[in-house]
Amino acid sequence: MTLAGDTLTISVTVNGETTELTVETRRMLSDVIRDDLGLTGTHLGCEHGVCGACTILLDGRPARSCLMLAAQADGSEITTIEGLASTDGTMHPVQQAMHDSHGFQCAFCASGFMLTTVALLAAEPKPSRERIRRELSGNLCRCTGYQSIIDGVETAVALIDTEGSDR
Amino acid sequence: MSADHQTSGLGFVGQSVKRVEDQRLLTGNGRYVADINPPGVLHAAFVRSPFPHATIDRINVSAARRAPGVVAVMTAAEINAITNPFPPFLMLDGMYTPLFWALSDDRVRHIGDPVALVLAESRHLAEDAAELVEVDYTALEPVASIADALRPTSRQVWPKADGNLLYDSSTEYGDVDAVFAAADRVITERLSCQRQSNQPMETRGTVIEVDPRTGHLTVHSATQTSHVLRWVLAALTEKRSMGSSIAAFARNKDRRTAFIAGARSFMATNKDSLGNQDNSGARSQFRKDRSFPIHMQRIGLGLLAKDDYPTVLAQDIGGGFGAKGSVHREDVALAAAAIALGRSVKWIEDRVENLTDGGHAREEDLTVSIAVDHDGTMRGLKVDLIVDQGAYPGFPVGAGFTTQIMQVMFPGSYRFEAFGMRSRVVATNKGKYVAYRGPWANETWARERMVDIVARALRMSPVEVRLRNMIGESEMPTHMITGPTIDETMSVRKTLERALQVVDLDAFERERAEAAEQGRHLGIGFACYHEAAPGPPDYMDSVNAGSDALTAEVARATIEADGSVVVYTSQMPHGQSHETTYSQVAADELGVSIDDVKVVWGDTRRTPFSLIGTGGSRGGPLGGGAIKRSSREVRRMLIEEAARMLEASVDDIEIVGGNIHVAGVPSRGLTFAEVAGAVTATDPSAHPFDATVTYNGKGDGGWSCATHVCFVDIDLDTGKVAIPRYVVVEDCGPIINPAIVDGQVRGGVAQGIGAVLYESSIYDESANLQATTYMDYLIPTTMEIPDIEIHHIETLSPGENDFRGVGEGGMIGAPAAITNAIEDALAGRGARVTTQYLPPTTILELAGVIRPD
Structure with missing residues (x-):
């Protein structure tokens, strides 16, 4: 059996926009996001599910797009890093907080960390530092030693809290 | 904003x-390199050796060439015919540097050695076809360790070398024998550091864009050194006879004028330094390899004749830590393929390739002796260093040059009356050797480990031994015994004194005693270093006369x-x-x-x-x-x-x-x-x-300094080492941006923690690499790296420009502080830490909980 020529049509909602895509059945979701949709903010660090750089939100939950076939995403709602900031360029509070805290250096891992953080704060708006460490332990960063990223999550908590009370 | x-x-x-x-x-x-897709780009996959050491008897690419979407399959026969070999650069007296090519032709020398390049319409199709390339190998006896390499009967990795010894150099400063004879005691230990890998989160990658109209190459690459990449690609892809190069150069007046002007300006800028250069390195290379001057001349003349150098365009890069400071064989193969096919090509390395052939570092054995008096005065230092360079040296800087830096920096901030060092570099069947964040850092690890060993032998505190021997402000200006000037920017003593104010040793001892009652083992470790970033004006000439021109x-x-x-x-x-x-x-x-x-x-x-x-x-x-x-x-x-x-x-x-x-x-x-x-x-x-x-920093300069203090809490049920507190007191002069400096320090310490507790590019006794995924090569996570407490001292230098470097320091100090803390925690059980890598089993062995098998 040769799969090389096999294709499949799927429907996905990416950053709020619903698209139909014809993809080879063997292709990974990460490849389709990067190559077919041109959303190159999703990065590939290890392509075997350990580093977490390719993390996206799949129906609101963090998922490794390098371990999922694109076919498996049929009918789901996907958020990538490009979907976080407002259309006018205003950063999402998590992005703003990472900026304020000098969260990242080379930032190759940043999208994965920030999308994991968005999911964490949706589930637990005021996590303890220990909880933050645990939740982010599936994402690797080689530059920062993590402290500034964890500080960034704490800053995001404060920022979202202030924004909430302003409203 | x-x-x-x-x-x-x-x-x-x-x-x-x-x-x-x-x-x-x-x-x-x-815009990282993987994000760049020129129109019609071909995707590359390399066929790599599954053997650590073998001859290549036959390569059959016909099935791969027929595979869907494949445009070309190129082996050494095609690629090396249109490229030059990587020539020896930075040659040192007593060193042989092998010439090597983009693809291996008759022999493979490590797991992952590239032998063929497949170019196809997509990466999937290229990788499919790569599996169809048939290579017949005859396995040769592998050289899997430093011990293997030094055995006279071991198979040679490079036929022109002396066995597998590529470099052997000894230097003495002061009368080493007399000082060792006069001192009360000599304490000797053999220390070894495992093979490590830089592991930036972004792998290597290069996209070569060909202008269909002019043939001009634009090279997008994850490189730390864009101009070197440009020149090396220009040099190694211009293969032509010397006669035709000379004729072309003679014809091109603009080129001649530009070259002469460039050479004049370089000579004028570096007049003093160039005058100091000696040619002993080239002579020892020539004794082993008579062909190298011919390649060098051909390359040099080719560069003069070449009228269109590639453009390198490197933008956002996902980390490097030294690994991307080399020009890699793959880059040359890709450039040659792009030229041959007239098509743009793209290669994004995968993680397995990166762990295998993306660069290894630091596998070193060090036998260190310290001549010391009973009162703790360290008088003499002797070091016997052996570096396992693997099969290929990084280009342009291999292990030989790094040993020179190690030698100059080995005495650290201590007064020694005499110092002798022998440095050897050996070839083995392992992945290539590259610079990794503070490439010379094992001088600090070995020295600071030894200071603790000396202190323990003399029943003194490690802090006391450091303070007794460390050069202080009242003695400045002075010189390291190896040459470089020590001025007030060598503030290691100040950082240690500040560290002692920050950490309360008495409180720690009380805490240790309480923990011991609960069966927990606490330890504290210190490490002190100074780093030439940029160093005093006489620093580079102490390392290698004439190399100032490089800086x-x-x-x-x-x-x-x-x-x-x-x-x-x-x-x-x-x-x-x-x-x-x-x-x-x-x-x-x-x-x-x-x-x-x-x-x-x-x-x-x-x-x-x-x-x-x-x-x-x-x-x-x-x-x-x-x-x-x-x-x-x-x-x-x-x-x-x-x-x-x-x-x-x-x-x-x-x-x-x-x-x-x-x-x-x-x-x-x-x-x-x-x-x-x-x-x-x-x-x-x-x-x-x-x-x-x-x-070039002359007249400004100065040292970047720090003391690291690591606290450990060891669980002897599991062998897990926790780091409840880690303190860095650093002095890089006036700080441009404190948050960025802190980030550099923390990132370096995190890599040091990885080096000691988690990371090893381990090969088995047959030179098979055992750590080829992130399930085996363990990058520490948020759960392993603690918050790092950083204190700053900002010593001004006498010069006008006060900024001093901070990128590497975290990693220079950390392995020593951590291993010292671990030995301190387990000292009551007679532990002696002699390896940098201390995974849980080793911890349990050191503590006598389990026996080594």
Whole structure:
């Protein structure tokens, strides 16, 4: 059996926009996001599910797009890093907080960390530092030693809290 | 963004200004090499050796060539026919550097050695076809360790070497035998460090874009050294006879003129240093390899004849830690393929390749002896170092040059009356050796480990031994026994004294005793070092006479017709936030906001030449120093013109917030655009203000210093080492951006923690690599790296430029502090830590909980 020529049509909602895509059945979701949709903010660090750089939100939950076939995403709602900031360029509070805290250096891992953080704060708006460490332990960063990223999550908590009370 | 960057009136340097890089990098708008897809690009996959050591008997590519989407399958027969070998660079007396080619032709020398290149319409199809390439190998006896390499009967990795010994050099400073005979005791230990890997989160990658009209190559690459990549690709893809090169050069007058001017300027800039060079390295290379001068001449003449060098365009890079400072064989193979096919090509390495052939480092054995008196005075030091370089040296810098730095820095901040060192480099069947963040760092690990071993032998505290032997301010200026000047910037003692104020040793001892009652084992470890970043003016000549010429950094600053400030650096940022820090430095020099400064990097058409790029903690001291001086020069030009326009003396002009005015009369000021416009009005072709400055740190310089203190809490049920507290007291002089400096320190410490507790590029006894995924090569996570407590001392240097480097220091100090803390925790059980790598089983063995098998 040769799969090389096999294709499949799927429907996905990416950053709020619903698209139909014809993809080879063997292709990974990460490849389709990067190559077919041109959303190159999703990065590939290890392509075997350990580093977490390719993390996206799949129906609101963090998922490794390098371990999922694109076919498996049929009918789901996907958020990538490009979907976080407002259309006018205003950063999402998590992005703003990472900026304020000098969260990242080379930032190759940043999208994965920030999308994991968005999911964490949706589930637990005021996590303890220990909880933050645990939740982010599936994402690797080689530059920062993590402290500034964890500080960034704490800053995001404060920022979202202030924004909430302003409203 | 501008809200972040209000002028404080105090200047930007010294403030934790938020990063200007973030707007693009945090929103997914970075442009990393994998994001670049020229029209019609072909995707590459390399066929790599599954054997550590074997001859290649036959390669059959016919099935691969017929596979769907495949455009070409190229082996050494095609690639090496149109390329030159990597020649020896930095040759040292007593060293042999093998010549090697982009693809292996008759023999493979490590798991992952590239033997063929497949180019197809997609990466999937290229990888499918790569599996169809049939290679017949005959396995040879592998050389799997330093011990194997030194065995006279072992199979030679490089036929022209002396066995597998590539370098053997001994140096003595002072009368080593006399000092060792006179001292009360000699304490000796054999220490060994495991093979490690840099592991940036972004793997290697290169996209070569071919202009279909002109054939010009634009090379997008994850490189730390864009200009070196450009020159190496130009040099190694120009294969032609010497006669035709000479004829072409003779015909091309522009090229001749440019070459002569360039050579004159280089000689003039580096006159003193070049005069010191000796040729003993080239002579020892020639004794082993008579062919190398022919290749060198052919390459050199080819460069003169070549009329179109590639452009290297490197933008956002996902970390490097030294690994991307080498030019890799794959880059040359890709460039050759792009030229041969006239098509753009793209290669993005996968993680398995990166762990295998993306660069290894630090596998070193060190036998260290210290001659010491009973009162703890260390008098003599002897070191026998052996580096396992694997099969291929990194290019242009292999292990030999690193041993020279290790030698100069080994005595550290202690007074020794005599020091002797033997350095050897061996070849084995392992992945190539590259620089990894503080490539010489095992001098600090071994020395600081030994200080603790000496202290324990003398029943003294490790802190007491350090303080007794460490050079203090009252003795300055003086010299390290290896040559370099020690001035007040060698502030290691100050960092140690501050560390002792920060950590309460008495409180720790009470805590240790309480923990012991609960069966927990606490320990504390110290490590002290100073690093040449950039080092005193005589530093590079102590390492290798004449190599000063390598270290100059060039920067250009301009004020454009619209008044904007643009600075051009030859640094190659890959996480260190150069764009932010250089904006800070230039903005302060010019009296503008950092939002008014644009930093240009990575584009060889626009940035000044550098032989290094980013590495060696140069970004602050040399890169920053060059930016500061070029900005200052352009300010001088601007003020001169403004003074003329304002009919005032240049001495009376000041610039505040972009307003150029006579001091005290800001209301009658001029903007940058007005002054620049006045120049372009009279001569529209003029580039209003433009200054290029070469800066090598001479006369400024100085040392970057730190003391690290690590606390450990060891669980002897599991062998897990927890680090409840980690303190760094560092002195890199005046800090440009504290948040960025702290980030560099923490990142380095995190890699040091990984090196001691988690990371090993381990090979078995047959030279098979055992760690080829992130399930085997363990990068520490948020659960393993604690918050790092950082304290700063900002010692000023006597020179004008005070910035000192901080990129590597975290990793230089950490392995020693951690291993010292572990031995301290287990000292009651008789533990002696002699390896840098201490995974849980080793911890349990050291503690006597389990027996080594």
